[in-house]
Amino acid sequence: MTEPSTLLLDAPSATAEPRDVPRRAASGAVRALGLFAAARLTGMLAVAAAAWLSGQRPFALLGRSWDSLWYLGIAAHGYGARTLHFEAGVVHSDLAFFPLYPALIRATNLVLPFGAAPCALLIAWASTLAAALGIYRIGALLHSRTVATLLVVLWGLLPHSVVLSMAYTEPLLTALAAWSLYAVLSGRWVWAGTLAALAGLSRPNGFAVAAAIVSTALYELIRRRGRVPHRLWTGALVAPAGWAAYVLWVGWRKHDLLGGYFAVQRGWGSTFDFGLGSARFAKKMLLNGDRFVFPMTLVIVAAALLLYALLLLDRAPLPLLVYSGVLLLITVGGSGFFESKPRFLLPAFPLLLPLAHALARTAKARPAHALLVVGVLAGLSVAYGTYLIVYAHTPL
Template identity: 70%
Template sequence: MTHASTIPAPATVAPGAGGHGRPAPAARRLPTTAATALGLFAAARLTGVLALAVTAWAQGKHPLALLGRSWDSMWYLGIAAHGYGRTLHFRPTVVHSDLAFFPLYPALIRVVTTLTPLSGGAAGLLVSWTAAAIAAYGIYLIGARLHGRAVATALVLLWGLLPHSVVLSMAYTEPVLTALAAWSLYAVLTGRWIWAGALAALAGLARPNGFAVAAAVMAAAAYEVGKARGRGVSHRLWTGAALAPLGWGGYVLWVGHREGDPLGGYFTVQRLWGSRFDFGHGSLRFIQHVIMHGSRFVFPMTMVLVAAGILLFALLVADRAPLPLVVYSGVLLLIALGGSGFFECKPRFLLPAFPMLLPLAGALVRTARARPWHATLVVGALAGLSFAYGAYLVVIAHTPL
């Protein structure tokens, strides 16, 4: 795989950020190749939705209802329709408040339902599907800039064939976060700092782990400042770095103010949901339970997928990927591993970590050039797993996604 340090001069990407020169030749020929990548992504996701629909009909369920109104989707639809204020009390230590859910996605749903005759669930799906397409294009641009068009196409296809990629077709926030993250990271790699910071701020309003985008932008900015030793640093860089954490920090402080504890209120809300950062202690206890006592299929599968994520991140680091991609993926992985509660959701939390697929995409391209049938079998196996497991998660498994 081509390393960032060996990219030809017009497309050179510094370890901490991107070059400021002209786009690489591959980037100037994007329309046709990007259309191919997006077409493959759309085909993968439409096939996955078809597999889910067939499974749902066989179970006497409605596929669009499952896609648009499952688990967290209902919380987001409630916020979009009525604003914040819903709280469910189960026990003194278990209280589910809608303040745990960040505001950007329900705000987008509200805009769509206001401007169109669509219902909340249909509007949520429209937002998610549009965001997934925008994310796929941003992912393609990053892959093409770093490693060429073939790897970029493989990267987009692999992202669409992840075992949890069914979430990209649901009324969930991961497509929105990934779209904002991909374009923010691409802006960093191309030296567009204000865009990078603004998109990172929006990503921070999309999900709790959206802070990973701000961390990547600030780390890249710090690298550039250090490299320049503080001299001749553009005001755009400083502005972008200052903008990046505003979305996440602003919402956390707003919830804290509303709860009467500006700095700790949001984290109290999350703790009452059973979600807190405990450096992985809760996850290790749950893994021990699964190993010692057995459990449903979803939980061992989650362990395998999280382990695969750790391996892919190690490969990304070994491949000397640009710093913002490493920081972004690393923070997402740290949050997923270090957070307690809802263990089965961890693969979904890693779904936006598309840079970790870069080493796998490079290996797939090399395999395709040397042994096309081998690559075809690998893609076919991944597709089968993705479609079957996605249908199982949404239709059959009674487990939060």
């Protein structure tokens, strides 16, 4: 893996005052977070306006929709309180949902007198800002502050970025993933492993972070012929602990230690079939037609595959390639909930690095062109996000 220090494009000149470096870095981060917050606030205001005009409650849509209700139920009553039975073999159990987010909701609700749903939103919004800052730091480490700013803005303008304003776990996973990847890129192995373990407790696909840490540790082990510090071993061993612990706990509870959790997922219709289920659904959609959400999902997944190919061609650092590749593999290869696949890809922010880099070059040569691209993306993001939340009535 290329050393991150050799990838910096805007390192301060030798004549720059050392005390100016952190000041400039902080101002760049503040600017990026400000642009990101403006994008997300615009989206939330659009959702609020559309909700009020259609007789719906904005905060109910953001804080008590679809999976949010499952997390709130776990936070209030623990696991096992809610199981929905449908036709034979279809059982929706709350054991499918990982415990970190409900635990944070419960803890926050004990301290703040707002109620569970506002606490859930507060955690999601704080996690979104933490994720944006972590993404910025990775972009600045590998490229430049301009690329880092555009990377954050593009992440905030994804078609499904409205989920970042909801009581969902993607913001929490992305925050933990971004800072874990930043830690491993900068050689902080214990921090990387600890944050990866927490990411594994946040979502089923959170083990992508651990995969990135472990694979990078193995690479370093081979490259250095076994002469690695104990911190690397510690980080690599801790990284998968969170995901494995919850999967084994569910297995113990279901009296099938290794297979119990995956049986729960099968009850939800979620299995890994190397993309056969997704291919069948896409064929049905293309031949018979379907709602706007499903064709849009197909376009977003196809775009993600293209962006991953570009990330490979750019020879991105190994942790980013593994992390994004595992998230893509789970999304493309998994069956069930086809319309949720763009949401599953929200944490895969490294896919946007080639776009951010290209847009930075455009901004330098033709600022008006770059501004037009960002403006169009903002309009599409706000419009589609509002449609998803207020009008589509489709599970996210």
